Amino acid sequence: MPLTRVVLNRWLHWGALGIIVVLLGGAAWQQSANPIDLPRPIARAVAALAVAGLLWCLVDAARNSANRTALRVWVVFGLGCAVLQWWADFASVGARVLSPLLMIMCSAFAIAGFAFNLRIGLAVSGLVPLIVLTSGSGVGQSADVGWVAVTMFAGGVVATVVIDRLQRAAGEVETAVTQAWRERVAASRDEAQAAAQENWDGLVHDKVLGSLLLAGRSRSEAEDSAAAELALDALAAFDRQAVANGEQGVDLASHVGKLAGSLGLQLLWTGPQEVAGLTVDATNALRDALDQAVVNVARHAGCDQVEVTVAAMGDMAAMAGSTDKTGKTGDAGGVEVTLRDDGKGFDPLADMGQRRGIQDGIRGRLERVGGRALITTAPGSGTTVTLQLPLADRRGDWLDAGASPLGAGVSGESMPGATWRGRGFAPVYATGLFYILTNSCAAVANQDRVQSVAVMTACLLAVLAAYTSLTFLPQTARWWAGAMVLVAAFVPFVATWNLTSPGEPGWEYWFVGSCSAIAAAVVFRWSRWWAVPVVLGVVAGLPGGQAVRQGTVIFAPIADAMPQVFAYFAAASGVRAALDHASGGIARASAEAGVARVAAARADEAGEVAMQRVRELGHVVGNQLQSIARGLLTPESRVHCLALEAQARDILVAGPLLTPALTAAIAAARRRGAKVIVTAERGDMTGVDSFRRALAVALQRVPSAGVVRALWRPDSRQRLGSISIVGPLDADDRARDWVAAVGPDVDATISVSIDELSILFSFGRAHHRALTTAGMPCR
Numbered sequence: 001m002p003l004t005r006v007v008l009n010r011w012l013h014w015g016a017l018g019i020i021v022v023l024l025g026g027a028a029w030q031q032s033a034n035p036i037d038l039p040r041p042i043a044r045a046v047a048a049l050a051v052a053g054l055l056w057c058l059v060d061a062a063r064n065s066a067n068r069t070a071l072r073v074w075v076v077f078g079l080g081c082a083v084l085q086w087w088a089d090f091a092s093v094g095a096r097v098l099s100p101l102l103m104i105m106c107s108a109f110a111i112a113g114f115a116f117n118l119r120i121g122l123a124v125s126g127l128v129p130l131i132v133l134t135s136g137s138g139v140g141q142s143a144d145v146g147w148v149a150v151t152m153f154a155g156g157v158v159a160t161v162v163i164d165r166l167q168r169a170a171g172e173v174e175t176a177v178t179q180a181w182r183e184r185v186a187a188s189r190d191e192a193q194a195a196a197q198e199n200w201d202g203l204v205h206d207k208v209l210g211s212l213l214l215a216g217r218s219r220s221e222a223e224d225s226a227a228a229e230l231a232l233d234a235l236a237a238f239d240r241q242a243v244a245n246g247e248q249g250v251d252l253a254s255h256v257g258k259l260a261g262s263l264g265l266q267l268l269w270t271g272p273q274e275v276a277g278l279t280v281d282a283t284n285a286l287r288d289a290l291d292q293a294v295v296n297v298a299r300h301a302g303c304d305q306v307e308v309t310v311a312a313m314g315d316m317a318a319m320a321g322s323t324d325k326t327g328k329t330g331d332a333g334g335v336e337v338t339l340r341d342d343g344k345g346f347d348p349l350a351d352m353g354q355r356r357g358i359q360d361g362i363r364g365r366l367e368r369v370g371g372r373a374l375i376t377t378a379p380g381s382g383t384t385v386t387l388q389l390p391l392a393d394r395r396g397d398w399l400d401a402g403a404s405p406l407g408a409g410v411s412g413e414s415m416p417g418a419t420w421r422g423r424g425f426a427p428v429y430a431t432g433l434f435y436i437l438t439n440s441c442a443a444v445a446n447q448d449r450v451q452s453v454a455v456m457t458a459c460l461l462a463v464l465a466a467y468t469s470l471t472f473l474p475q476t477a478r479w480w481a482g483a484m485v486l487v488a489a490f491v492p493f494v495a496t497w498n499l500t501s502p503g504e505p506g507w508e509y510w511f512v513g514s515c516s517a518i519a520a521a522v523v524f525r526w527s528r529w530w531a532v533p534v535v536l537g538v539v540a541g542l543p544g545g546q547a548v549r550q551g552t553v554i555f556a557p558i559a560d561a562m563p564q565v566f567a568y569f570a571a572a573s574g575v576r577a578a579l580d581h582a583s584g585g586i587a588r589a590s591a592e593a594g595v596a597r598v599a600a601a602r603a604d605e606a607g608e609v610a611m612q613r614v615r616e617l618g619h620v621v622g623n624q625l626q627s628i629a630r631g632l633l634t635p636e637s638r639v640h641c642l643a644l645e646a647q648a649r650d651i652l653v654a655g656p657l658l659t660p661a662l663t664a665a666i667a668a669a670r671r672r673g674a675k676v677i678v679t680a681e682r683g684d685m686t687g688v689d690s691f692r693r694a695l696a697v698a699l700q701r702v703p704s705a706g707v708v709r710a711l712w713r714p715d716s717r718q719r720l721g722s723i724s725i726v727g728p729l730d731a732d733d734r735a736r737d738w739v740a741a742v743g744p745d746v747d748a749t750i751s752v753s754i755d756e757l758s759i760l761f762s763f764g765r766a767h768h769r770a771l772t773t774a775g776m777p778c779r
Contacts (some may be wrong), residue, residue: 001572007509009064009066010061010064011067012114012163013060013061013064013065014061015573015685016057016061016071016111016115017057017058017568018109018568018570018573019107019111019214019570020054020074020107020111021055021159022107022566022567022570023103023104023106023107023110023563023638024054024107024430024564025563026103026105026279026559026562026563026564026566026567026578027100027101027103027563028100029555029562029563030100030103030559031043031100032559032565035539036090036099036100036102037090038090038101042084046081046084046101046104046225049077050077050104051076052678053070053073053077053413054664056070056073057070057071057074058667059370063268066114067778068114068116068601071111071114071115072115072116074107074108074111074115075108075109075111075115075116075124076108076761077104078104078106078108078109078357079105079108079124079127079128079131079415080103081101081102081132081560082101082102082104082105082108082128082759083102083106083131084101085099085105085131086131088148091315102131104127104562105131106567107567108124108128109121109124109125109127109128111164111487112124112125112160112569113160113164115613116158116165118164121158121163121164125160138505139170143743144174144563151210151430156179157751163318170486176767177671185701200432202212208230208234208621208648210227210230210627211227211228211231211234211625211628212227212229212621212624212641212642212644212645212648213299213641214226214227214639215227215231215628215633215637215638215647216638216639216641216642217638217642218633220263220264220640222262222263222264223262223263223264224631224633225262226259226262226263227628228628228629228630228631229259231344231626233631234621234625235622235625235626235629238777242524251273251274251756252271252274252275252286252287252290252310252337253269253273253274255287255290255307256269256290256291256294256308257269259291259294259295260298260306263294263295263297263298264298264304265297265298265304265305265306266304266305266306267305267306267308267645268305268307268308269308269310270307270308270309270310270448271309271310271311271343272310273310275310275335275337277335278335278371278389278391281368281369282370282371282389283371285365285368285369285371285389286335286337286366286371286389287389287396288365289362289365289366289373289387289541289567290308290339292362292365293362293385293387294306294339296358296383297339297341297343297383300344300346301341301343301344301345301382301383302343302344303341303343303344303382305341306339306340306341307339307340307341308337308338308339308340308764309337309338309340310335310337310745311335311336311338312335312336313333313334313335313336314332316728320728333390333391334371334388334389334390334391335388335391336387336388337386337387337388337391338384338385338386338387338433339385339386339387340382340383340385340386341382342382342386343383344382344421345377345378345379345380345381345382346377346380346383347378347379347385347446348375348377348378355475356391357377359642362375362385363375366389367504367509368388369389369578370389371387371388371389371505372386372387372388372389372711373385373386373387373388374388389689395719402681412567415548429471429524430515431519432471432472432520433467433468433469433720434514434519435513435514436463436464436467436514436517436518439510439511439513439514439517439676440460440463440510440514442465442510443456443460443508443510443511444460446508446510449500449501449508450497450498450499450500450508451498451500452498453687455494455495456495456498457492457493457497459491459495459511462487462488462491463511463514463515463518465484465486465487465489465657466485466487466488466491466518467488467514467517467518467521468520469481469484469490470484470485470518470522470525471521471629476588477527478502482530485522485530485531485533485534486533486744488515488518488534488537489534489536489537489541490537490541490742491511491514491531491537491539491540491541492511492512492515492537492540492541492542492545493512493540493541493544493545494541494545495509495541495545496541496542496544496545496546496549497545497548497549498511498545499549500670502542502545502546502549502550502554502557503546503550503552503554503557504557509542509557509561511567512538512542512561512562512564513564513751515534515535515538515565515569516538516564516565516569517568517692518534519531519534519568519569519572519633520568520569520572522534523569523572523573523576524572524576528545528572528573528576529571531569531572534565535565535566535569538561538565539562539565542558542561542562543558575605592724598658601605617626621644621648622635624640624641624644628641643667643670646670647663647666647667648667650663650678653678653679653680654678654680654710654712655680655682656680656681656682656685656688656712657678657680657688657692657695657710657712658678658680658689659692661696661763662692662695662696662699665695665696665699665700665732666678666699668679668699669702669708670701672697672704673704674702674703674704674705674706674727675706675707675708676699676702676707676708676710677707677710678695678708678710678711679710679711679712679713680710680712680713680721681712681713681714682713686720686748686765687720687748687763687765687766688712690714690748690750690763691710691720691721691723691763692746694723694761694763695708695710695723695752697723698723698759698761701725702725703727703728705727706725706726706728707724707727708725709723709724709726710722710723710725711723714765716766717764718764719762719763719764719765720748720763721763722760722761722762723756723760723761723763723765724759724761725758725759725762726758727756727757728757748763748764748765748766749763749764749765749766750762751764
């Protein structure tokens, strides 16, 4: 995902720029407080190059340049300053302070790991101490130079390792988010496929079967007109290969009234005639579900009147609803449409699997767009169908609390800090501890410059305790962590007060480096704001300790030490900001791409299902639908419509099972007078070959007036399906003959039960080949 690097590099760019600004400002301050004998032309050239480089880095940071050219040039510039100091050996007024040119160099090795890569960063971290060790008067001709070199090396390693760890962490998040979206895309494909199948099942049931059945049984011009309208709708859907028509505002009363009139029903309408505020999909679903409900009344209710009531619904709205002056539904949370008839009703629990008009044409349609369908009926008591849909701007209220359309963990806002893994930064903490120990050794080596060794020892122990506690304390121990931050914040004042000559810069200010490492650790593990007291402790502690000890403030040691703590704080803050924002940015970026992939996957699956339905049904019923739409019906074609209706129904309820040979066998059995009912669910098709062979045998041997029921429904109890043949059987039928006709199957167990009036094939999953017989003994 390309946006991942953009999100990550932006914060690292600004962190690197902060380091450059702090150390460049420190070099300027150092030159004013402890100037080196730098010739004016060289000084002007260095200043001009520094300003130009800083501006270039600022522009690159604002543009978030992927090449980081400005930072790389700055690294070269910083090393050039160091080489200049090493070659010319410019003398400093303060013999024990860092040269301004070497301070500029410090900004180079601090950002080399980000500007280039891990290896170059480590190489620069090793090169810088060598330059310091071999530069004579740059840091004095004392043992202090060794401590300076060691701390610079440790600082460079810390900076380089942090950048590398950050890049790795971002990669881990990217991989995790990519995997999450890959799984979501796969799940969305399955959901889209199921939704598209239900959508097309509803279309086939309502439009195709309705048109063929109505045309086959039509006895009037009104019924012929209704069949033609349904046929036109079906043909239009086949041409589009998807159902995507409709508008947000639909005059339902006119639409349903026209359909009811064509079916010979009287419509009683109550409420607003136009429904607005729904999404396009919801509008289509409501219209088609109402169509199916009205058609069901005409087919099955045995009455000539239907009542429809439209009402608004919501948390505060009455079920009677509120309407505006235009007669449209009001501002409630949803729309409720109720259809009632006083017909014969039915048992809702009987033959649930056969009521596809209710399950697919009504319930399925509304559930796919976030609605509900309630069916209330009983034999002899009429039927009430209640359709409820949320308005377009209130759909979220109908979702489960806390649900996210992007899925948990990948919403873009729920992941800040996900890149933060303490154990992954163990090398950084270890290097920081090494840095503090180095400063502590330098303090011990310079103990002759303090008034009290006991006070110095107490400061050393306080620093070590603060660093280790803040590094290893659990995140729940916030009170202890806060106390350690305050302890570290007081160390600079006490340690400065304890110096014999606080106005003289040098390694007696060892605690500045230690507090810098503590501030960085606090930023990493806790918060940037928690590190502010440590930084302020250095800022106020150095001049405060000087003022209390000697009554005056000397800025030379402050200018030498202060940039270090600001640089560490700026670097750590930049890294922490990257950590806190990279995860959320990566998730948002991947969410944008992921949503697009999900939408594409859904469209692909919907298109594939549409194409499959067109291939399955289009060539079977297309020509006949065109004849119905044109009104070209003859007695023979009406009979053909009924035959095609049965075939299309088979495709609807048993599409995955059917083959051309089975379709022909089913038609032949029906022509002989047998009743054939075939149902198949989509999904696992293991063992279906033996099932098809058994069904073919049953269709060949079923007697006239017999019944064949085939059900393919794999379940979790290892059952695959069953085939039953009911009717007067040939007395010579033997189980062995049926078994031989079906043949063995390595993927399914097949049992055959035979008695005088029926045969039952039962299919189950098998780990090995098995075929058994039961019932009548084999003869």
